Amino acid sequence: MIEINNITKTYGKKKNAFRALKDVSFSILDGASVAIIGKSGSGKSTLMHAMSGLDKPEKGEVLIDGVDILKLNQKTVDKFRSDKIGFIFQAFFVQANESSFDNVALPLEISDVSLGARKRRVKAALNKVGLSDKEKQKARNLSGGQRQRLAIARAIVNEPRILFADEPTGNLDTTTGASIEKLLFGLNKKDGSTLVIVTHDADLAAKCDIRVYIKDGEIEKIVKSKKTKKVKK
């Protein structure tokens, strides 16, 4: 379970201070799919960074399974991210001159997984996203959709508890986007991991169990889909 309690994040100092998040609170049950929706500059990315331990809001708590990640030291936060978090970015951020295998292996290398287990898990992850045949291909030779699949494989190879996706379909055409969406929600249901999507795409957001609308650093509204009771305010 993820609990966000009264977090406030300010950028800049004194006169130039800009409050990106103002006293934001909500919570998410395990296995839910959540959309954080807002315009650019609304604070939605900052919120994602705070939830994943990349950024430290100066006030509030981010409780993940009861542990406040804002109070952990850098080393523990790094370990927390490498063990429990998966990231998918709009611009994929795959390493173009590395092979698919080495791209996906990076998180496992970071978390000290043995060579044998690494091989097995990378293959499994590539299989899940349908890129088994591209294992030795350099990422630069993959299409946009394939690159995002590769990014997803990299995000799930560590079997994370929470998967963050920042505009995962933003750079893709409608058809490819749709297949990526399908893949993400499929993984969310199948693996039971929590999926947090940051987006301004209303259609994509509509497919999530819970939608957190954010505006000027504050929560505007939280909408739960009727089909599920997993999420509570």
Add this chain to the structure above:
Amino acid sequence: MRTFDIVRRAGRSLKHAKIRTILTSLSIAVGAFTLTIAIAAGEGARQYTDTLLSSNIDPQILVIAKEKNFFEGGQSGPQEYSEDSSLMSRPGANPVAVLDQEDVDNIEARDDISSISPSYTISAEYIAGPDLEHKYTVDVVQYDMGITQEVVSGELPELRTSIEDDQIAIPEAYVELLGFDNPDETIGKELTIRLQKTTGVSTQQGKDFTYEVVAVVGRSATALTATDSVQVSNSSARAMSNFSTEGTPSYQKYVIATASVVEGVDPAVVKAELVEQGYGVQTAEDLQSLLFTIVNTLQGIVIGFGILALITSVFGIINTQYISVLERTREIGLMKALGMRGRHVSRLFQFEAAWIGFLGGVIGSLLAVFIGVLSNPAITEQLTLGEDNYLLVFEPLPIVLLVVALMVIAMVAGLLPARKAAKLDPIEALRTE
């Protein structure tokens, strides 16, 4: 993250930027090349000097001078004149205190000295063959029992034994001049050396000394002796010297004397005792260390140039790595977002620098070995070092140490860029705008 994985990733990153890697490595290679050559040349020069000395100089030998600091950069400028001072003027140099017969006798009387031969001053008019027709100028020196000479014809006694008083050893150059067809022909023949008194008095007196040729000596590549001089026994030399200097201030005065220390006695001990008595003494070992000092100085200069080249390449590495960090901001951001620790990111870049150092070191030293081995025969010929003596001697250990040192230097150079990478904020790095 495991070091092995970091090293592998560092290697792959470099592979993806081949040209940049090669160019940066080459700048290190220049330094590595210079240093390898310098080390090899130093080693070669030392080995050569060693060969030279051990094949030429008797380790039991002492060179003795009157003045204590004779061998330490010569004497200390102008000397005070005194009538009975045993100062000998030398052309182009300040007068020097010299040994007199008493000194020589005293040293010879010691138990630990087996023999002593002063450097005699012999001014010969000419040397002539048996027919007395071919006359040539000649430099006469006493036979040096402490060195091994290359004998072309005839026979020389073994080390520390002198030739007979009526014998003479001549260099190969005189064979034809004196009218012989080949060296063998000269053996046993009689030669005449004409001496002139150097009193300065108008009554010019000359005297002929005759000798039988015992050996013809050749010019060996590893010989230190001036082989253009004819050699006579110690006592013959003394007789000649006495004849030509009689009545002059330099009568029975000698700049230096060469003494042979009895086998089994450490020359250094004898040296210490003689130095205490006020003499200037040099052992074979001193001579060796003197030559080594020269070698080391020359080597130091070359190494200095190598280090200069390395310093330049260090800035090259820093620059390259900074650009690399800038270029790979996203990659660094991603790795950090995925939970890679700052120090591991730093290590990644340092290992990349180490790889560059390794490559540069290997390229430079291999190139040096390759070129050195190829050009060694030519150098040996040019410098007439003699067969099997090479100027450039490559030993594996210094090269390995050099490569390791270069890796360390490269890592140090990569420290600044690596820290920049480690401190990169992943959020900033991953901003798409």
